[in-house]
Amino acid sequence: MTGRRVALVAGGLAPFGVRAATWSDLVQEAGRAAFKETRNFSGADVDSLFVGAAQPERWAFQSHVAPLAAELLGIRPWKIIQRTELACASGQAAIRSAYAAIAAGLSDVAVACGVEKMNIPSMAEATTSMANVLDRPWDGVHGATAPPFFAMVAQRHMMEHGTTAEQMTDVSVKNHRFANANPNAQFHAKVFSKEKLLGSPMISPPLRLGDCSSMTDGAGAVLLVAEEKARQYTDTPIWIAGSAQHSDFHNLSNMPNLTDWVGLRRAGQELYRSGRVGPQDIDVAEVHDCFTISEIIEYEALGFCPPGAGGKFVAEGQSDLGGKVVVNPRGGLLGCGHPLGATGIAQAVEIFQQLQGSAPPARQAPGAEVGLVHNLSGSANVHSLMLYRREN
């Protein structure tokens, strides 16, 4: 990095779920939630807007969504405005773009907003569109969509490392318990008990419904500013301390290994190098648990535990409060649902609150100073990472 330092100073969400709200309603709810607690804030301060959205063209029949969101948020950007898309990582892409713009001196005060409206009248259209995320002529049309792909990954991980269905359910139980303490989450442990998760319908063996995140409506917004403006908006800015991405194949037949996610290992190494930290320094992590097996492999690739030991790691409570690193205290994609463009923003909002120490006690990682956010997209072929830090 040669540019300026960048801080997160506010964040807010529209509650996740099957919402009667429109795409536009969700943006407005998220904006209100983000702006209302921000000291001295005026919409006129915002010079740039980055909107993370995966498929509004198909799910809201709306393109050119960045200026639409600007109008809904009551801002009139005069430096940069654009939408960012990276499928399931679209929200994080918006934050990274705002970070680059501010660090480069091309923006001083930016909003990164993420939104997705996935529950639409035709759920056939909604699920078919998900196959667009893959190389459609090569993979999508042959049924290599998300659940069967991650089921293959899970089977292979079970064979290679002895990972069990019970260990996968441990991920889901932990994340639904955390979601219980998150009023913005779609699913709560009251409804999704361990028994229910273990006995839930089989989707694609070995993955049951309880192993899968859902198609959800939701939105989020964060305010990012240059260092010299940070104290204007809050006494406790949270600093962006690193960024990394890795993309190393797209067509599934080019994937080198189902269970060793090389791209995530490399992105993690780059993130730790740039942030001058190691896996042992991460206090709290929001990782992409689109399926339970994903979170298990992410522990390994991010270096929280040795390769193959992810199942044991969660079973021993090492990713829970009191463990080595608190993973997905927000409730994860499993507990919160996964509105594609909103997820990355909601993860950042969680890390913001965790590092400020303002999360509800049932999910607060005590004394957390360093936090990580991870998103994968496609067939785990792209990995996106951000590092955040509190400074005392």
Next chain:
Amino acid sequence: MTGRRVALVAGGLAPFGVRAATWSDLVQEAGRAAFKETRNFSGADVDSLFVGAAQPERWAFQSHVAPLAAELLGIRPWKIIQRTELACASGQAAIRSAYAAIAAGLSDVAVACGVEKMNIPSMAEATTSMANVLDRPWDGVHGATAPPFFAMVAQRHMMEHGTTAEQMTDVSVKNHRFANANPNAQFHAKVFSKEKLLGSPMISPPLRLGDCSSMTDGAGAVLLVAEEKARQYTDTPIWIAGSAQHSDFHNLSNMPNLTDWVGLRRAGQELYRSGRVGPQDIDVAEVHDCFTISEIIEYEALGFCPPGAGGKFVAEGQSDLGGKVVVNPRGGLLGCGHPLGATGIAQAVEIFQQLQGSAPPARQAPGAEVGLVHNLSGSANVHSLMLYRREN
């Protein structure tokens, strides 16, 4: 700007037109064209990729297009990868994102690629999707799509300023003549003579077919690098000297004035301020002539001529070779066609060649040192500008 300087070092295109090629074919053609002339280039150098694409979800049934493009281009980005979307300005948004990333020190060597496949089996689907660019529930469903909107603008400009249909055709004649010297253009003056343009079918009065750009297939790619790497790839890098955008309404009923494009005036002022130039310093400009009236109003808003004098400006040849500023020597959107995501990249490739002095003589602005690129998107509610400069 606080960050590093950024240079354009290579660019290339897939020919624009009604192509039998797929979305993926177009990306590969553009990449080959961009990379083949670049000295010492290896795909392994590229750490970041930004893909400008407006609606691949609807027109190619393909989302998550950035990693798909990476695989097709033979690159494996390990710093940043994302798609940028801003409707008709999606390609320029990709360049701005690459610029910010490099300036911030988050990338050293980036590809900005733009692509659109608009000629699809169902042209009803293709044209209906264009209405997504507006606020659909408020404007799109009421027919306020591009031709009727720009027709209203033209009628108002004619009434206020005495602009004539002949002056509008002058824009089209100039741009089609330039396109004659551009083998990548869709339409050429041989086919679209002045007589044919003047007598072409009425689309939305006063706009005839000859006043309208078309839905086209095409792609382009440029290579952007940090200052310290520029001479590795070329002896004549072209420097990014400024950037500005402005978004001030979305819903048409919030548009303050049909013919005074305040957003473009403000973006121009910001661009000239940041680049330490004035309109009189611009040697060559690629502006967004989606309709002939657009180019006329853009002369005015960018300060090339006084307000209301745009029709006279083109009629007098002031925007042609030998005039005050050479506008759209590539052939513009009118001559080249308008594949949404590719247009902004193709404009940058043209300015790159113009400032290098390597364009064909029939369209080369002699001795050009400073070039400007403009895109509008939506109902002229968002304006995007980049400034380029040759240094001797």
